[in-house]
Amino acid sequence: MEWRFEGGGPIYAQIVAAVKLAVASGELRPGERVPGVRELALEAGVNPNTMQRAMAELEREGLLYSQRTAGRFVTEDAGTVAAARRELAEGYVRTFLDAMRRLGLKKDEIHKLLEAEKEEQNAGTGM
Amino acid sequence: MPVLECKGLSKSYGSKRALDGIDLRVESGRIVGLLGPNGSGKTTLIKLANGLLTPTQGRILINGLEPGVETKRAVSYLPERTCLPDWMSARDLMGFYGDFYADFDKRAAEDMLSRLGVDLRARMKSLSKGSREKVQLIMVMARRARLYLLDEPIGGVDPAARDYILNTIISNYNPEASVIISTHLISDVEKVLDDVIFINQGKIILAAPADELREQQGKSVDEIFREVFRC
The missing domain is CATH 1.10.287 (Helix Hairpins)
Structure with a gap:
């Protein structure tokens, strides 16, 4: 994914919006495995705690789900x-x-x- | 227990007050930006935290202890200017750091140096300024410390080197440790920070989580800084 951040607004909210767009547009496919928090943080150049917070929010909204050992995945719910x-x-x-x-x-x-x-x-x- | 705590901390150089009654707590697992213009007291605070200076008044505690032998085991310090002996090679330096610090992780250092493409046999004086700064950062981040004090780690290097340095900080993130980064180059570091501390004329003007500030004010930390410190 391409990560770009704008001046105002929390970084975690901008990550949530970017992932949501990727899921909605099919760039992230249903059931696709999402990289780990540390890897994503490095890729986006952001604080790992911020990335963790964004992932938790995306899970709360149902766009991602995690399986205890296997990792985090894109929802398969159409x-x-x-x-x-x-x-x-x-x-x-x-x-x-x-x-x-x-x-x-x-x-x-x-x-x-x-x-x-x-x-x-x-x-x-x-x- | 906070990793770093300041209580009424002051430091004077003669009649000049460099720090003036600082109260501060840094918890573990945080990456903190110590942000202020030149001469605001950033370096003084960092030098107090690693025991290079002693307070005029008040206290500074690392893991609950006054700076000393015990705290130096837990604190990894990147000075503002590189201080590597220039006749040493990267391999020599790893031995040097390993001798001084029991928590030095030689494999992590080797790994980072090889990714940087530094010839382990090349002497420091034969490297560019940017490469020397990266090598020094690698030595500092390869320690398994509780507190990393990075004094202007991205000053004076090009934007690609800045990215490398910030990525090195992110990839060494450890929830048990805290990182304090002093800088005035805010737009470059703000994505990496949990918390920001604005310091000016020896006083803390603002201390808050970075995303909270961005949310409340609808602006980047860089923009807020420019407003607070408008000349």
Whole structure:
């Protein structure tokens, strides 16, 4: 995984968000084994306690589960993955709508823009 | 019992007060950033902790003991300037550290040196400044100490060497030990820290878990530092 951290916001929360995205997008596959905390901490260049906290939070949310000796795995529950995907998608939509409103666009203008973009993309792929 | 505890700790050099009534506790398993501008008292605090200086007032305790022979067994110190004898090779240094410190883990040192690609027979004076600093850090981190005191470990090295140094600190993490890193290069270290201590003019201005600060203020520790210490 690629790890990049932004200025504000706790690092552990940024790790949780990044792993959630990886699970939702299928970059981390259901049932896939996740590396150990120490290895992940090194990979991301973060404090091992911070990584541990993020993993515990991801387990609490059901995206990861641990088996006592074998390690930690990505959930195999399709519903949990779908819910994470939906949660993230809704977040992107809200961010998008916020930006459009800040530009002063009305609802129907936003719709028109989306329609136009869709047509352009369809044309581009020759469909 | 905290690994490091300061109670009303002060240190004066003549009429200049370098540390002024510091109260502090560092628990085990923490990586702590001692952050402050130049001349704020960081190095003085670290030198008091390893017994190179003695307090003017107050107390400093390592594992509940005043700095002395017993605490030096438990404290691994990286000075601000490298102090390796330049005629020694990396192999000589491992013997040297092994003679002085019973907790020196020679295999861990060899392992880290080989990954760094240092020729064990090369004398220190033939290495670049960056390589010498890395070798010194390896010697310090290869001890199985309870407290690591790293005085400006990333000052004066390039960004790739900084990453190497921070990775070495992370990979040697031990829940029984604590690491104190003094630096003013905050954006480079903040991801690695559990706790931050802001120090200025000999006083502690702020001591808190790094993620808690980031959460409460919605800013990086680096940004908070720049605000607190705005000139």
